[in-house]
Amino acid sequence: xxxxxxxxxxxxxxxxxxxxxxxxxxxxxxxxxxxxxxxxxxxxxxxxxxxxxxxxxxxxxxxxxxxxxxxxxxxxxxxxxxxxxxxxxxxxxxxxxxxxxxxxxxxxxxxxxxxxxxxxxxxxxxxxxxxxxxxxxxxxxxxxxxxxxxxxxxxxxxxxxxxxxxxxxxxxxxxxxxxxxxxxxxxxxxxxxxxxxxxxxxxxxxxxxxxxxxxxxxxxxxxxxxxxxxxxxxxxxxxxxxxxxxxxxxxxxxxxxxxxxxxxxxxxxxxxxxxxxxxxxxxxxxxxxxxxxxxxxxxxxxxxxxxxxxxxxxxxxxxxxxxxxxxxxxxxxxxxxxxxxxxxxxxxxxxxxxxxxxxxxxxxxxxxxxxxxxxxxxxxxxxxxxxxxxxxxxxxxxxxxxxxxxxxxxxxxxxxxxxxxxxxxxxxxxxxxxxxxxxxxxxxxxxxx
Numbered sequence: 245x246x247x248x249x250x251x252x253x254x255x256x257x258x259x260x261x262x263x264x265x266x267x268x269x270x271x272x273x274x275x276x277x278x279x280x281x282x283x284x285x286x287x288x289x290x291x292x293x294x295x296x297x298x299x300x301x302x303x304x305x306x307x308x309x310x311x312x313x314x315x316x317x318x319x320x321x322x323x324x325x326x327x328x329x330x331x332x333x334x335x336x337x338x339x340x341x342x343x344x345x346x347x348x349x350x351x352x353x354x355x356x357x358x359x360x361x362x363x364x365x366x367x368x369x370x371x372x373x374x375x376x377x378x379x380x381x382x383x384x385x386x387x388x389x390x391x392x393x394x395x396x397x398x399x400x401x402x403x404x405x406x407x408x409x410x411x412x413x414x415x416x417x418x419x420x421x422x423x424x425x426x427x428x429x430x431x432x433x434x435x436x437x438x439x440x441x442x443x444x445x446x447x448x449x450x451x452x453x454x455x456x457x458x459x460x461x462x463x464x465x466x467x468x469x470x471x472x473x474x475x476x477x478x479x480x481x482x483x484x485x486x487x488x489x490x491x492x493x494x495x496x497x498x499x500x501x502x503x504x505x506x507x508x509x510x511x512x513x514x515x516x517x518x519x520x521x522x523x524x525x526x527x528x529x530x531x532x533x534x535x536x537x538x539x540x541x542x543x544x545x546x547x548x549x550x551x552x553x554x555x556x557x558x559x560x561x562x563x564x565x566x567x568x569x570x571x572x573x574x575x576x577x578x579x580x581x582x583x584x585x586x587x588x589x590x591x592x593x594x595x596x597x598x599x600x601x602x603x604x605x606x607x608x609x610x611x612x613x614x615x616x617x618x619x620x621x622x623x624x625x626x627x628x629x630x631x632x633x634x635x636x637x638x639x640x641x642x643x644x645x646x647x648x649x650x651x652x653x654x655x656x657x658x659x660x661x662x663x664x665x666x667x668x669x670x671x672x673x674x675x676x677x678x679x680x681x682x683x684x685x686x687x688x689x690x691x692x693x
Contacts, residue, residue, distance in 0.1 A: 257577030259541055269646055277639040284632040286519065286531050290540065291618065293515055297508040298614040303501040304597045304607035312497035315474065322480055329473040331491050336471075338487040339454040340478055344425035344465050349433050353414030357388040357406045359655040363387040363438035367391075369420070371401055377435050382438050391440070397421065402431055417444070426450050426463030451478060493590045499583055505607070506566065509544070510574045516541045517572065536553040538627045540617055545573065547609040553602040558585055558592040561606065598629065622655075 304310050308329050315325030320338055370377035378400045382391060388406050393585040395404035401423050402642045409415045418440060422429045430448040435441055453460045455470060467476040474491055519531040520538075520675045531537050548561060548568070558564050565581025568574070585593050597607035604612070 252579075257446060268466040273639060273643045273646055277636060277643065279451055280635050280639065283531060284629060284636065287536070287625065287628050287632065290512070290531075290537065291517060291629070293512045294540070294614050294617060294625065295510070296586065297304065297505075297512055298611060298618075300501070300508040301607045301611040301614070304531075305599065305605070306608070307594065307598050307600075307609045308596045310498070310501075310607065312494040312501065313491060314497075315476070316490045316492070319482070319485065322482050322485070323476055323478055323487055323489060325474055325476040325489065325491075327474050327491060331471060331473040333492045335488060335490040337454075337456055338476075338489055339483070339485065340452075340481045340487070341454065341483045342449065342481050343478060344451040344463060345446055345449045346425045347422040347429060347431040347444070348446035349420040349431055349437075349442045350445040351418035351420075351442050353411070354388055354416045355414055357408075357416045359387060361385055362388060362440055364390060365436045365438050367397075367436055367438055367440070368434045369395065369402060369629065370432045370434075371422065372430045372432070374400070375436075387685040388416055391418060401429070422448055424463065425465070452481075453478065461584035493586070495583060495586050495590075498586055498590075499579065502566075502582060503577060503579070505576045508576045509610075513541070513546065513573050513575075533537070534628075536601075536624045539624050541573075543613045543617070544610065547613050548575075548606060554595055556589070556592050558589050558596065561596060564593055 302309060311330045313327035313331055315327060317323050317325070323338055325512060335684075354362065361384070362382065364382045364386065367382055368377040368382040369380065378398050380391070380394050382394075386394075390407055392404045395402065400552070403423055404422050405419055405421075407417055407419050409417055420431060420433060420442070422431050427448055427450050433442045451460075451462045451467075455465070460467065460470065465478040467478070468474075470476060471491065476489070516537050519534065520528065561567070561575075564585040565578035567576050567578075569576055573603055582593075595602060595605060597605045599605055599608040617623045620626050
């Protein structure tokens with residue numbers, strides 16, 4: 245029988261058991277870290293929900309944010325408008341007698357755009373809103389295409405192009421257009437000794453509008469200084485047609501913003517409820533018992549009450565149709581009631597949400613509260629995340645140290661059992677040798693009778 249080499253084959257199962265015992269502290273440390281990682285994940289989820297609620301409040305916290313306004317026109321094909329910020333509500337009458345026009349100068353025709361010479365010499369282009377005319381030098385052999393390139397490279401506020409009118413035999417014509425409209429942007433072209441002769445195709449002119457029977461003009465077809473924060477876009481002229489235009493509150497957009505606020509607030513409430521669930525009702529969240537969640541919810545709930553100095557029919561959320569569910573803490577919104585309140589008393593509803601002379605509103609107070617929670621230095625949510633990051637870092641260091649120790653212990657265990665097995669194998673070999681030796685002596689030849 246051969247002698248077995250030292251190893252741990254005889255004690256493999258025992259060695260594995262001992263190594264598994266040594267691994268337990270590492271596994272426990274990893275489970276502790278997983279728990280902290282889950283806590284951090286939930287705190288980050290809370291932070292995300294607060295960011296979304298803060299975004300919803302950004303549409304409701306100031307007068308400029310809350311007031312959603314729109315322009316309605318009796319003839320939107322003639323005049324339309326938009327409101328940027330707060331504008332004084334009112335109805336106005338317009339008559340668009342003439343749109344602003346770009347000056348257009350058209351040269352007489354040529355049979356092609358890139359072969360026929362257009363003459364040579366100097367051509368000057370002058371816009372009435374510029375001090376000095378610009379000079380185009382037409383070299384011998386130049387074509388329409390060459391002239392277009394030269395004019396466009398001047399960058400003087402006009403644009404040149406060759407158009408094919410299909411009116412033969414001289415269908416190709418040079419069109420020069422002022423890049424801006426208005427009488428001051430009119431263009432004068434002196435073709436000098438070239439073969440190009442221009443005709444004024446469209447005369448540059450200003451906008452001509454009656455606003456409340458007052459003549460109004462502009463260089464283009466946009467009126468952005470007529471009413472504060474209102475831009476009117478004139479689309480076509482219709483002399484003699486009186487157009488009624490109103491600037492008023494956009495109830496639909498305001499209602500949508502309030503609805504979003506309720507949804508995002510309830511998202512935070514639902515999250516907090518899931519975290520603090522009673523074990524008898526189901527598995528509580530990773531932040532069960534966490535004081536930061538309770539602190540956030542207390543602050544948000546306290547912010548739902550507007551300034552007590554408000555007077556009038558609508559002074560609280562409940563009075564406009566937003567109440568609190570006493571069991572869940574969620575907000576319940578009666579959309580039809582909120583719409584009615586906005587329609588009847590838009591400014592009164594606005595004061596519930598915005599900062600005004602009466603103090604903070606719900607939107608302003610909630611936004612400030614959330615800002616405090618998310619403060620990088622002292623905010624409860626950011627501080628909680630920062631604290632968990634520190635714990636995770638320490639746990640990583642602890643796990644790394646334990647894993648290094650585990651490798652060393654595994655080697656020690658295997659080495660000891662390898663030595664032990666070598667000793668046992670040696671003893672077994674000696675035993676087999678002695679047994680074989682003495683067995684031969686006992687079983688040797690015996691004398692006959």
